[in-house]
Amino acid sequence: MKLALLSRPALAGFPSPAADLPTDELDLNTLLCPDRMATFFLRARGDALMDSGILDGDLLILNKGLTPQHGDLVVYWEENGFVVRKLSRVNGQWWLGHRDAQRRWREQPPPAHFDALLWGVIVGVARQLHRHTAAGHAH
Amino acid sequence: MPTEPCFALLDGNNFYVACERLFNPALLGIPVVVLSNNDGCIVSRSAEAKAIGVPMGVAFHEARNLLYRHRGKALSSNYELYGSLSRRMMTLAARYASAQEIYSIDECFLDFAGQTDPQQQARQLRLTVQRKLGLPVCIGLGASKTLAKLANQVAKQQARFGGVFDWRMLNATERQQLLQHLDVGMVWGIGYRLREQLQGLGIASAAQLAAANPAWARQRFGLAVERTVRELQGEACLSVADVTPPRQQIHSTRSFARRLDDPAELQAAISHHVARCAEKLRAQHSAARLLHILLRTDPPGRGGALQQKHWASLPLLMPTTDSRHLTAHALQLLQQLYQPGVRYHKCGVILDELVPADASRQGDLFLAAEPARNQQLMQALDGINQRFGKDSIRVASSLLGNGRWHMRQDQRSPRCTTRWDEILSVST
Numbered sequence: 001m002k003l004a005l006l007s008r009p010a011l012a013g014f015p016s017p018a019a020d021l022p023t024d025e026l027d028l029n030t031l032l033c034p035d036r037m038a039t040f041f042l043r044a045r046g047d048a049l050m051d052s053g054i055l056d057g058d059l060l061i062l063n064k065g066l067t068p069q070h071g072d073l074v075v076y077w078e079e080n081g082f083v084v085r086k087l088s089r090v091n092g093q094w095w096l097g098h099r100d101a102q103r104r105w106r107e108q109p110p111p112a113h114f115d116a117l118l119w120g121v122i123v124g125v126a127r128q129l130h131r132h133t134a135a136g137h138a139h
Numbered sequence: 140m141p142t143e144p145c146f147a148l149l150d151g152n153n154f155y156v157a158c159e160r161l162f163n164p165a166l167l168g169i170p171v172v173v174l175s176n177n178d179g180c181i182v183s184r185s186a187e188a189k190a191i192g193v194p195m196g197v198a199f200h201e202a203r204n205l206l207y208r209h210r211g212k213a214l215s216s217n218y219e220l221y222g223s224l225s226r227r228m229m230t231l232a233a234r235y236a237s238a239q240e241i242y243s244i245d246e247c248f249l250d251f252a253g254q255t256d257p258q259q260q261a262r263q264l265r266l267t268v269q270r271k272l273g274l275p276v277c278i279g280l281g282a283s284k285t286l287a288k289l290a291n292q293v294a295k296q297q298a299r300f301g302g303v304f305d306w307r308m309l310n311a312t313e314r315q316q317l318l319q320h321l322d323v324g325m326v327w328g329i330g331y332r333l334r335e336q337l338q339g340l341g342i343a344s345a346a347q348l349a350a351a352n353p354a355w356a357r358q359r360f361g362l363a364v365e366r367t368v369r370e371l372q373g374e375a376c377l378s379v380a381d382v383t384p385p386r387q388q389i390h391s392t393r394s395f396a397r398r399l400d401d402p403a404e405l406q407a408a409i410s411h412h413v414a415r416c417a418e419k420l421r422a423q424h425s426a427a428r429l430l431h432i433l434l435r436t437d438p439p440g441r442g443g444a445l446q447q448k449h450w451a452s453l454p455l456l457m458p459t460t461d462s463r464h465l466t467a468h469a470l471q472l473l474q475q476l477y478q479p480g481v482r483y484h485k486c487g488v489i490l491d492e493l494v495p496a497d498a499s500r501q502g503d504l505f506l507a508a509e510p511a512r513n514q515q516l517m518q519a520l521d522g523i524n525q526r527f528g529k530d531s532i533r534v535a536s537s538l539l540g541n542g543r544w545h546m547r548q549d550q551r552s553p554r555c556t557t558r559w560d561e562i563l564s565v566s567t
Contacts, residue, residue, distance in 0.1 A: 037227045038271035040555075041562050048567040060565065065271035075565055077164040082565040098567060117164065119273075 032124040038065035040120065042075065044084065048098040049073065052086055053125060060084070061124035073122040078111070082119060144375040145251040145280060145307070146287040147261055149232050149268075151225075152275040152295065154245035155183035158221050159214055161273045162555055162563060170211030174199050174550075176393055182216065215551040221245075223556040227272055235264045238379040248284055250379040261303045281306035284377045285370035288327040289345070293317065318346035318371075328367045333360070345371065389425075391415040392433065392487020400482045403540035405434070406470055410537035412488035413469050414530070417462040420490055421521055426458035429491035430465060432472045436483055451476050458494050461513050462520065465490075466534045528558070 033039040044058040052073055054060070060075075068074045070089040074096075075082050085096035088107070094114075095107040111117065151157060155173040160166045170188035172181045180198055191209045193202045199213060206213060225244045233239045236249035251257040261278040268276050279291025286306045294304035309317070324334035326345050342348050349371035357365035366376040391412040399405060409432060420427060431452045451472040459465060469488055496514075524531050553561035 035271070037231050042565045043562055044567055045564050046567040054567055056567075059562075064273060065267075080165055082563060084565050084567055 028126075032061050032126070033063070035063055035065060038063050038120075040064060042082065042084075044125075048100070049084060049086065050099070054084070054122075055127065057127075059126040059128075060122050061126065062120040063123045064120040066121040066123070068118065068121050075119045075122065076110075076114065076117045077119060078117070084122060142253040144282055145254065145257045146282070146284050146375070146379065147236065147249040147251045147257065147264075148242075148279045148281075148284070148287040148291040149228075149247050149249060149264065149276055150278075150291050150295070151228065151245035152277060153183055153185055154225075154274070155216065155221055156185045156188075157274050158224050159217070159552055160185075161224070162220075162552065166212060170206055170209050172199075172202070172206060172211065172213050173216050174213055175216060179394070181213075187211070213550060215549060217551050217554060219554045219557050220552065223554075224272060224274065228268055228274060228276070231268055231271065232264060235260055236379075240379045248287065248379045251280065258303060258305050258308075261305075262301070265302050275302070277302045277304075279304050279306065282373045283370035283375045284379075285327045285367055286373065289317075289321070289325075292321075292325065315346060318349055319344050321345040323348050326367060326371065328363060333364065336360075387491075387493060389416045389419045389427075389490040389493070390487060391419075392485065392489075394485045395483070398437070398482040398484050400480060401540055402477060402479075404542075405473060405477065405483065405486060407537050407539040407542070408486050409469050409473050409488060410466050410534055410539070412486070413466045414462055414533055414537060416488050416490045417460065417465055417517075418521060418524070420493070421460050421496070421517055423493075424496045425493040426460045426496045427465070427490035427493055428455050428458045429453070430455060430468055430472070431489040431491060432469050432476070433485075433487050433489070434473065434476045434483055435485040436481055448476060452491075458496075460496050460517055462517060462534055466536060470536065 029036065040062045042060045042062055044054050044060050045056060047056050054073070062075055066072075068087050070087065072087050073084055074087045075084050077083075085098050088095045088097060094110050096110055097105060097107040100106045156166075156171050159171065159173065166185075168187065169185075170191055170193065171185040172188050172193060173183040174180065175182045180196055181193065181202060182196070184193055184195060187209075188206065188211060191205060191211070193206055193211075203213070221244060228245075229239070229241055229247055232247055232249060236251060237253065238250040240248040242248060251260060254260050257280055261280055265276055265278055268274055277291055277294040279287045279289065279294050280303070281287035281290045290304045290306040293306075294300050294302055297304075306314070321344060322334075323329055323337050323342055323345055324331070326348060329337070329348070337343070337348065342351065348368060351368050353365045353368045353372075356368045369376050393408075393412070395404075395408070399408075429452060431450060433450050435449045453468050453472055455464075455468065520532055524533075530537075553563065555561050555563050
């Protein structure tokens with residue numbers, strides 16, 4: 001025979017109907033970056049990936065451990081800075097796309113040694129709409 | 140059936156340089172060095188810097204010309220960044236073992252006993268750290284901690300092993316060959332002085348030490364060297380210490396950016412060191428019963444004054460955790476040591492005779508106990524500084540002077556994993 005063990009002291013009166021439900025509050029970290037050790041944050045500059053949902057000033061959440069797939073937004077090192085591009089694969093050929101200065105969609109093949117230059121895959125975007133959500137204004 | 144002991148030593152390759160390169164790939168392929176506090180000495184070198192002959196530990200100005208001639212780069216140390224990446228690396232490593240002992244910022248021992256395939260496990264771990272953190276590591280495996288450490292050196296020196304070397308896979312001849320080519324000073328636990336003594340007795344290589352009689356080693360040098368001999372012979376004498384005991388002393392000391400004689404600057408520096416020590420003290424839930432400060436000039440041979448005393452101590456009747464009390468006492472001690480006109484180059488604070496903080500509440504029979512509200516105030520202080528950044532709230536004496544004692548960090552990279560305002564930008 002099995003007996004359930006109640007860890008909660010027996011109280012006279014009406015027990016809370018919520019007492020046996022999960023107690024952890026929702027935490028954005030568990031949703032947006034469950035793989036905490038491989039997660040890095042970056043600040044997006046420019047509007048060239050607006051169609052993919054990235055605006056100037058957005059906080060990008062990157063996972064360094066993932067293998068990039070068709071359709072992913074990837075970060076890699078180019079000359080002297082990090083850039084983010086949309087990765088696609090057409091007939092076995094990889095392409096990196098974004099909008100150019102004239103706002104036309106451009107795609108180019110990855111540079112030589114792309115594997116060594118690739119830094120990670122963007123897995124989320126966080127955007128603050130009100131000053132009060134900034135760090136230090138929690139109350 | 141008892142399981143065979145198996146230890147792993149994981150070690151980040153040129154760790155500080157690797158951390159810098161992670162966020163700045165322009166540093167790849169060129170000689171790079173990282174400098175100590177105050178940009179004084181070289182504390183980490185890339186393989187390229189080693190190859191052109193930049194020595195470890197020397198003052199930077201001695202190697203500057205050589206480095207720049209080869210288009211190398213020198214960086215200030217960014218300990219906040221290295222500490223953050225170290226914590227991540229250690230967290231990943233801990234998932235692969237039944238016990239972990241963090242040995243230094245870039246090194247840990249792991250207990251691999253009972254693993255079906257320790258070598259496979261080590262390769263997997265190395266790959267995980269590389270993929271998730273972008274940091275290269277080497278792993279040595281052995282039947283004792285001392286052998287795991289040696290195996291790690293082999294893994295580092297010989298690229299053909301792919302970063303993982305297992306001492307247990309060698310046969311007796313191969314072991315002998317490796318040990319013969321290894322200076323006895325390379326063995327874990329054999330420092331400079333011991334090496335000289337051993338050499339005087341004709342023990343110059345690790346092989347010769349491994350062949351020594353443990354009983355003789357104990358009689359001659361004590362328990363530690365006997366253990367080293369046994370461990371070299373493949374007997375595990377040390378285990379992976381899972382828990383680091385709370386520190387018995389807490390220090391914060393540092394050389395100044397330049398020589399100082401202004402008392403206000405010295406007060407600011409001492410106050411800063413008290414703040415750092417007190418934070419660590421409260422983080423490990425201890426209270427201090429003894430406070431030391433030290434204040435040093437250059438030795439007379441190097442242009443400094445002859446210093447009567449560079450050390451002052453004060454027993455604290457009531458063990459305390461309170462930054463304000465500690466600061467006040469430390470400044471009194473400073474006044475005792477300080478001599479007008481003398482130029483100092485280093486100062487520091489040491490908290491000693493630590494006791495559990497709750498014991499400090501009991502107080503002395505004749506003195507009032509440290510009031511609970513002081514502890515609450517310190518809790519609030521630490522909480523605010525953790526959330527809003529170091530020194531958001533501090534004891535005002537740390538702001539005296541013009542901040543000339545501060546670390547020189549001309550070339551420090553952004554602290555991009557710990558400060559929101561320093562995260563990297565990426566262009567779209």
